[in-house]
Amino acid sequence: xxxxxxxxxxxxxxxxxxxxxxxxxxQDLTSYHAQHLPDVVIFPKDKEELRExxxxxxxxxxxIVPFGLGTSVEGQVVPIQGGISLxxxxxxxxxxxxxxxxxxxxxPGVTRLQLNQELKKYGLFxxxxxxxxxxxxxxxxxxxxxxxxxxxxxxxEQILGxxxxxxxxxxxxxxxxxxxxxxxxNLTGLLAGSEGTLAVFTELTLRVYALPETFLxxxxxxxxxxxxxxxxxRMLYRSIQPSKLELVDEYTxxxxxxxxxxxxxxxxxxxxxxxxxxxxxxxxxxxxxEIIRDEGAVEWDHTFDEAFGEQLWDSRxxxxxxxxxxxxxxxxxxxxVCVPLSVLPEAVLxxxxxxxxxxxxxxxxxxxxxxxxxAVFPIDPSxxxxxxxxDKINELIVRFALERGGTCTGEHGVGLGKRQYLAEEHGDAxxxxxxxxxxxxxxxxxxxxxxx
Amino acid sequence: xxxxxxxxxxxxxxxxxxxxxxxxxxQDLTSYHAQHLPDVVIFPKDKEELRExxxxxxxxxxxIVPFGLGTSVEGQVVPIQGGISLxxxxxxxxxxxxxxxxxxxxxPGVTRLQLNQELKKYGLFxxxxxxxxxxxxxxxxxxxxxxxxxxxxxxxEQILGxxxxxxxxxxxxxxxxxxxxxxxxNLTGLLAGSEGTLAVFTELTLRVYALPETFLxxxxxxxxxxxxxxxxxRMLYRSIQPSKLELVDEYTxxxxxxxxxxxxxxxxxxxxxxxxxxxxxxxxxxxxxEIIRDEGAVEWDHTFDEAFGEQLWDSRxxxxxxxxxxxxxxxxxxxxVCVPLSVLPEAVLxxxxxxxxxxxxxxxxxxxxxxxxxAVFPIDPSxxxxxxxxDKINELIVRFALERGGTCTGEHGVGLGKRQYLAEEHGDAxxxxxxxxxxxxxxxxxxxxxxx
Numbered sequence: 001x002x003x004x005x006x007x008x009x010x011x012x013x014x015x016x017x018x019x020x021x022x023x024x025x026x027q028d029l030t031s032y033h034a035q036h037l038p039d040v041v042i043f044p045k046d047k048e049e050l051r052e053x054x055x056x057x058x059x060x061x062x063x064i065v066p067f068g069l070g071t072s073v074e075g076q077v078v079p080i081q082g083g084i085s086l087x088x089x090x091x092x093x094x095x096x097x098x099x100x101x102x103x104x105x106x107x108p109g110v111t112r113l114q115l116n117q118e119l120k121k122y123g124l125f126x127x128x129x130x131x132x133x134x135x136x137x138x139x140x141x142x143x144x145x146x147x148x149x150x151x152x153x154x155x156x157e158q159i160l161g162x163x164x165x166x167x168x169x170x171x172x173x174x175x176x177x178x179x180x181x182x183x184x185x186n187l188t189g190l191l192a193g194s195e196g197t198l199a200v201f202t203e204l205t206l207r208v209y210a211l212p213e214t215f216l217x218x219x220x221x222x223x224x225x226x227x228x229x230x231x232x233x234r235m236l237y238r239s240i241q242p243s244k245l246e247l248v249d250e251y252t253x254x255x256x257x258x259x260x261x262x263x264x265x266x267x268x269x270x271x272x273x274x275x276x277x278x279x280x281x282x283x284x285x286x287x288x289x290e291i292i293r294d295e296g297a298v299e300w301d302h303t304f305d306e307a308f309g310e311q312l313w314d315s316r317x318x319x320x321x322x323x324x325x326x327x328x329x330x331x332x333x334x335x336x337v338c339v340p341l342s343v344l345p346e347a348v349l350x351x352x353x354x355x356x357x358x359x360x361x362x363x364x365x366x367x368x369x370x371x372x373x374x375a376v377f378p379i380d381p382s383x384x385x386x387x388x389x390x391d392k393i394n395e396l397i398v399r400f401a402l403e404r405g406g407t408c409t410g411e412h413g414v415g416l417g418k419r420q421y422l423a424e425e426h427g428d429a430x431x432x433x434x435x436x437x438x439x440x441x442x443x444x445x446x447x448x449x450x451x452x
Numbered sequence: 453x454x455x456x457x458x459x460x461x462x463x464x465x466x467x468x469x470x471x472x473x474x475x476x477x478x479q480d481l482t483s484y485h486a487q488h489l490p491d492v493v494i495f496p497k498d499k500e501e502l503r504e505x506x507x508x509x510x511x512x513x514x515x516i517v518p519f520g521l522g523t524s525v526e527g528q529v530v531p532i533q534g535g536i537s538l539x540x541x542x543x544x545x546x547x548x549x550x551x552x553x554x555x556x557x558x559x560p561g562v563t564r565l566q567l568n569q570e571l572k573k574y575g576l577f578x579x580x581x582x583x584x585x586x587x588x589x590x591x592x593x594x595x596x597x598x599x600x601x602x603x604x605x606x607x608x609e610q611i612l613g614x615x616x617x618x619x620x621x622x623x624x625x626x627x628x629x630x631x632x633x634x635x636x637x638n639l640t641g642l643l644a645g646s647e648g649t650l651a652v653f654t655e656l657t658l659r660v661y662a663l664p665e666t667f668l669x670x671x672x673x674x675x676x677x678x679x680x681x682x683x684x685x686r687m688l689y690r691s692i693q694p695s696k697l698e699l700v701d702e703y704t705x706x707x708x709x710x711x712x713x714x715x716x717x718x719x720x721x722x723x724x725x726x727x728x729x730x731x732x733x734x735x736x737x738x739x740x741x742e743i744i745r746d747e748g749a750v751e752w753d754h755t756f757d758e759a760f761g762e763q764l765w766d767s768r769x770x771x772x773x774x775x776x777x778x779x780x781x782x783x784x785x786x787x788x789v790c791v792p793l794s795v796l797p798e799a800v801l802x803x804x805x806x807x808x809x810x811x812x813x814x815x816x817x818x819x820x821x822x823x824x825x826x827a828v829f830p831i832d833p834s835x836x837x838x839x840x841x842x843d844k845i846n847e848l849i850v851r852f853a854l855e856r857g858g859t860c861t862g863e864h865g866v867g868l869g870k871r872q873y874l875a876e877e878h879g880d881a882x883x884x885x886x887x888x889x890x891x892x893x894x895x896x897x898x899x900x901x902x903x904x
Contacts, residue, residue, distance in 0.1 A: 100685060100794035101823075123689065143634040154632055156641075157609060172881050177857030178790035179822045180606055182595040182645050182865040184874055184903055185885040189608075189641035193634050210689045233552060237575065237662045239728050241693075276691050279738070283731035338630035342552035370631045371553075405629030413634040422636055429624050433637040435891045440884070451636055 001060060002040060005084075008052045014043040014090065025067050025085035026078065030324075032331040032381045032390070033075030033416055038065065038085035045090045047107075047165070047202035054200055054445075055169025057084055063448050066196045068109065068135030072142060073334050074415025076195050080449045086200065088137055094118055095203065102208050103160060103177055108137020108201045124208045127152040127243075130411070131317045137201045142413035143193035147244040147273075147316070150369030154411070156192040158207045164191055164199035167441040177205060190436070195413050196447035198440040212243070212275035216285055217309035218302035220270040220292050225249065228268045229345040231295040232368045236341075238291065240284050244273035246316055247366030247373070249348065252323075255363055256315045259322030264315075267298060270368070271316055273309065316365070320376045323363045330378035333390045336418075337401035338372035338410030347400060351375045354396045358389040372410030399424075414451045422451065453512060454492060457536075460504045466495040466542065477519050477537035478530065482776075484783040484833045484842070485527035485868055490517065490537035497542045499559075499617070499654035506652055506897075507621025509536055515900050518648045520561065520587030524594060525786050526867025528647050532901045538652065540589055546570055547655065554660050555612060555629055560589025560653040576660045579604040579695075582863070583769045589653045594865035595645035599696040599725075599768070602821030606863070608644040610659045616643055616651035619893040629657060642888070647865050648899035650892040664695070664727035668737055669761035670754035672722040672744050677701065680720045681797040683747040684820045688793075690743065692736050696725035698768055699818035699825070701800065704775075707815055708767045711774030716767075719750060722820070723768055725761065768817070772828045775815045782830035785842045788870075789853035790824035790862030799852060803827040806848045810841040824862030851876075866903045874903065 002017065009015045016022070017040050027035035039062075044050040057064045063083030070077050079085050088109030095105040099122045106115060113133045116125050128139060130146040136155075138144070140162075145154040152158070161175025174187040191199050222228045228247050235242065248256070253266045272288070274281045285302060292300060301308070315322075324332055339347045348364055355362050355375060362377030375397060379390045398408045398421050408414075408421040423430050434452060437444075454469065461467045468474070469492050479487035491514075496502040509516050515535030522529050531537050540561030547557040551574045558567060565585045568577050580591060582598040588607075590596070592614075597606040604610070613627025626639040643651050674680045680699050687694065700708070705718045724740070726733045737754060744752060753760070767774075776784055791799045800816055807814050807827060814829030827849060831842045850860045850873050860866075860873040875882050886904060889896075 098792065098794065101792040102688065103792065143638075145632055149632060153605075153609070154634075156638065157605070166884075170880065172884060173879055174881055176790075176859045176877070177792040178824070178853075178859045178862060179793070180597055180601060180790050180819075180824050180862045181859035182606075182788075182861045182863050183859045183870065183877055184645075184866055184882065185650075185888055186595075186608065186638075186641045186645055187881055187884060189638045193636075193638055198637075210691045212691050236554065239662045239664050277735075277739070279735035280732045283729075283735055286731070287729070336634075338628075338632050340550065340553040340555065340629040341631070342550065367632075372630070372632050401630075407628045407630045407633035407635045409634045410630060410632045411634050414636060418635065425628070425635055427625055428622065429626055429639055430636065432618075432624060432639060432892070436637055436888065439887045439891060 001062065004056060005040065005042065008049065008056060009042060014045060016041045025087065028072050028075055028077060029070045030332050031073045031075060032333045032379055033078055034381065036078050036080045038079040039082045041085045041087055043087045043090050050200065050202060051165045051169055051171065053084065054165045054167065058167050058169060058443055058445050061443050061445060064200065064445055065447050066137065066141065066200055068138035069111065069133065071132045071134045072138060072415060073412050074417040076142060076413060076415040076450060078416065088135060097122060099124065101177060103205060104208055105203060105205050106136055107203060108135060110136050112136060112139065119208055120211065123211050125211045126206060126208050128155050128158060136204055140192050140201060140204055141195050145411040147246055147367060149367060150245045151241050151243045156189055159188055159192050159204060160207055161205040162188055162191055162201060163203035164201045166199050167443060167446055172199065175205065195415060195450050197437060197451055198446065213277040214275065214281050214304060215309060216274040216281045216302060216304055217312050218272040218300060219312060220272060220300040221265045221267050221298045222270065223267065223296055223298055225268045225348055226345045227295045228270050229368060231292050232270065233341060234291045235288060236369060238287055240287055242272055242369065243275040244271065245369040246271040247368040248316065248319065249352065249364040252319050252363040252365060255322040256319055259325050260315050260318060262315060265299065271312055319363045319365055323376055324378050327378040330380050333377055333379050333394065335375045335394050335397045336409045336412040337398055337406050338370060339401045339404055339406035341371045343404045343406065344368060344371050344373065348373055350400050351397050354393050358393050360389055360393065370410065416450065419452065453514065456508060457492065457494065460501065460508060461494060466497060468493045477539065480524050480527055480529060481522045482784050483525045483527060484785045484831055485530055486833065488530050488532045490531040491534045493537045493539055495539045495542050502652065502654060503617045503621055503623065506617045506619065510619050510621060510895055510897050513895050513897060516652065516897055517899050518589065518593065518652055520590035521563065521585065523584045523586045524590060524867060525864050526869040528594060528865060528867040528902060530868065540587060549574060551576065553629060555657060556660055557655060557657050558588055559655060560587060562588050564588060564591065571660055572663065575663050577663045578658060578660050580607050580610060588656055592644050592653060592656055593647050597863040599698055599819060601819060602697045603693050603695045608641055611640055611644050611656060612659055613657040614640050614643055614653060615655035616653045618651050619895060619898055624651065627657065647867060647902050649889060649903055650898065665729040666727065666733050666756060667761055668726040668733045668754060668756055669764050670724040670752060671764055672724060672752040673717045673719050673750045674722065675719065675748055675750055677720045677800055678797045679747045680722050681820060683744050684722065685793060686743045687740060688821060690739055692739055694724055694821065695727040696723065697821040698723040699820040700768065700771065701804065701816040704771050704815040704817060707774040708771055711777050712767050712770060714767060717751065723764055771815045771817055775828055776830050779830040782832050785829055785831050785846065787827040787846050787849045788861045788864040789849055789858050790822060791853045791856055791858035793823045795856045795858065796820060796823050796825065800825055802852050803849050806845050810845050812841055812845065822862065868902065871904065
């Protein structure tokens with residue numbers, strides 16, 4: 001097999017069986033999922049080479065697992081059946097920036113920060129922000145979203161078109177450069193979120209947006225969780241469109257204070273960002289101010305000061321690490337349910353309750369405008385008891401969400417961690433997903449064992 | 453067959469073979485596509501009855517063609533192989549309004565105006581506005597959009613979940629009540645826009661939005677088309693989010709003046725709507741005002757006056773009828789390409805040019821924020837020469853769009869009229885669409901002959 005792959009790659013630098021490289025491609029960066037080594041790691045230089053690798057792998061029935069930066073959290077990059085880990089490091093070119101079309105064409109290895117760095121020169125940006133940096137291919141594969149989804153939606157909704165290699169080694173082109181289309185079945189939206197199980201992306205055409213001129217940052221402290229949610233809901237009613245709207249509960253604030261030496265009031269808090277230009281943002285803040293006063297906010301800071309904003313979002317991003325810091329040797333388990341907006345307060349309180357019952361301390365972070373929240377806690381997967389507790393917490397939180405019309409994963413994808421809940425959430429629809437999988441990947445070489 | 457159907461329906465009122473009723477279900481309301489009579493028209497009373505009909509039709513290999521209000525424009529409702537026309541008149545119940553979740557559950561026969569009438573009481577609305585009233589099932593089937601897509605997107609993006617009957621007579625449930633999900637393949641987005649060829653919808657869960665408090669309407673006259681497009685593009689750059697942003701060219705204004713006895717200046721004009729609340733909308737208008745002055749707008753009216761707004765959008769909606777009025781006996785052909793934003797000006801000028809060359813007078817209407825525009829012209833399909841001219845115009849306009857990265861249909865769907873362009877637009881991807889069709893409808897009973 002290696003012989004044949006070397007024939008295809010013709011560059012020893014871009015194919016590796018070293019223990020270190022295989023190790024690096026054996027698991028998510030931070031998640032609790034067990035590692036598994038790939039047999040070989042390949043760094044394709046372009047889509048034609050990638051196509052040849054997939055075609056060859058299909059002939060010999062060898063698993064292919066795409067790898068971006070390894071920031072997935074449900075084990076999407078773990079080669080549980082070995083085979084080839086496909087690293088996109090060398091396929092990270094920004095192919096075209098179409099300023100007047102608000103569109104870009106990129107290779108899947110481009111990261112969102114790399115893209116935004118470049119887009120800045122054009123007064124544009126790609127809004128999806130899952131917190132960490134990640135490759136756009138990986139974000140498309142898991143349909144990632146994050147803090148800005150409340151305004152801009154999910155990654156899937158940013159993808160105008162794709163080029164991908166199918167299991168049979170053929171290219172497929174979906175979508176177009178047009179912002180809208182009703183031309184046939186929505187293959188773009190089907191491949192987006194398929195977690196590498198239907199195709200391997202080779203090019204993405206993405207929507208980009210005008211970079212807002214002004215950002216207003218606010219931290220609003222509330223007496224209790226219900227008030228935070230009520231205030232957020234009222235903002236949506238008043239047609240306020242925050243670019244970020246995040247719930248951070250009091251225990252998480254404690255962890256942040258300990259980790260970042262901040263002195264945030266340790267109560268349920270809303271982290272808010274408004275963006276646009278001065279006059280509109282100011283007008284929006286007036287309206288927000290009314291609402292939070294009305295809902296009994298204890299105290300609030302708001303400012304145009306970027307340093308304040310950076311600290312605010314930096315502490316939001318590090319909340320999980322703050323929790324992890326308390327237990328350096330452990331791995332993180334993160335729940336990712338998304339519930340109807342009205343259910344969020346009780347869902348978060350329930351999550352906090354089950355964590356306390358199980359005696360695991362964790363952070364709770366909520367994309368409050370979407371009903372999507374994370375309970376994040378450090379565990380040592382090698383300790384059977386701890387792993388069992390974590391699984392139980394996860395299961396209770398997921399079941400609570402599903403019973404109320406929610407979903408088991410709002411933005412992380414199914415990967416390995418949510419497979420057991422897919423049928424519970426979708427029932428017979430899962431059979432039809434599997435039939436689609438059979439059509440696209442009859443030999444099960446594309447990220448086998450993920451989703452199903 | 454009729455015997456068996458009567459056994460299922462058990463209500464002579466809801467099954468008809470009368471010439472008049474079959475006639476009424478034989479074609480789109482206004483489009484040029486040739487009519488074809490269904491053998492029978494059935495008005496199912498609920499999803500269980502609908503399920504039985506589909507299961508029976510599948511057993512006897514009888515075509516099923518869903519029918520909402522017949523406002524489709526590419527022949528989606530024409531039963532070109534006869535069979536059963538499935539009329540949703542009795543499946544038009546609003547099942548649930550979840551105010552705090554910004555979500556509703558409806559049967560497919562509910563129309564957008566019916567829904568908005570009800571939502572108004574809750575301070576909510578469903579934003580997608582294809583112009584005419586239409587059933588939400590039909591809008592989901594064609595992935596309709598229209599004037600407000602520039603802000604809210606397409607119908608597909610409003611669908612949180614679905615219940616549908618598959619060809620085998622089983623129910624499928626997709627999505628959830630959550631605003632976001634990454635749980636498995638996006639079947640909701642696959643069925644949306646499938647034009648009745650993959651499943652028959654029985655229930656839709658839709659996103660709804662806070663009803664804006666204030667609307668500002670503006671009509672801005674420009675010296676030429678390029679200036680209109682430039683101004684529109686600059687608005688998007690300045691993070692202005694109009695709720696409607698429409699281009700109406702000078703010939704169309706002429707037709708409107710003649711038809712509505714208006715006295716609009718007969719030059720390329722921008723029809724604009726801003727919405728939100730006073731302070732933000734006023735701030736947005738200041739910015740818009742700067743831009744249009746800058747781009748050499750000849751004159752402009754702007755007002756909060758609803759009467760003005762109603763007249764403005766009424767004339768926009770009637771533009772096609774204004775064109776049709778000149779030729780009462782004729783049918784309308786409408787092109788529907790969507791091009792990259794930067795291509796829109798030349799695309800519109802090209803469309804006007806080819807219409808003039810072919811000697812057909814028509815309207816040109818552009819969803820300028822999306823790059824989607826319509827050339828609408830009345831033809832008599834029974835006159836071979838006129839039909840040939842219309843086909844030629846359509847073909848030239850579509851080819852122009854495809855050569856520049858656009859799509860043959862931005863919002864009307866493929867139906868019968870765009871089938872010939874699907875392969876040209878998507879290449880081999882069409883084979884994969886067909887394979888998906890084979891999985892869901894192996895006997896080809898669901899709206900046969902549409903899309904492919």
